[in-house]
Amino acid sequence: MGESDSAWYYCLKHHRAEQGKRCWFADRMGPYPDRATAERALEIARERNVSADARDES
Template sequence: MALFKRRTVGRPGEWYYCLKHQKVEEGPECRAADRLGPYATREEAAHAMETARERNVEWETDPKWHDTGAGQGKGGGEEE
C-alpha cells in the first residue's frame, strides 16, 4: 500500500479525451494511460479519436516508415 497517493489536478483550459470513459474532460481526471491530450479546446478534444485515426493513416502511408532494407522484403530472412 502506498503511503502517499498522488492526485492528478486538472488545469483549467486543458482538455483531454478519456479513452476509458469515452468523454471529454477539462484537466486530467483520469490516469495518463487512459487519455489523449492535452488539447487547446473542448472541440479539439471531442475529435481526438478522429484525429488519431487520421494520423495513423498518415504514418502508415509514410514511405519513410516502410523501409525494405537488408533482412526484410524478398527472401525474408536474415543477412548472410
C-alpha cells in the same frame, strides 16, 4: 487553475472530453486546446495513423 488543469483531454475510460487531468494518464489522450478538439481525439489519431502508414509505404 494551472495550465494543465485548464487543458482538455479525451478520456478513453469514460469515452468523453474532460477538462483537467481527472483520469489516470494511461486513460487520456491530449492535451488539446479546447473541448471540440478533444472530442475529435480518436478521429485525429486515425488521421495521423493513415498519414504515417502512407509515409511508411513510400
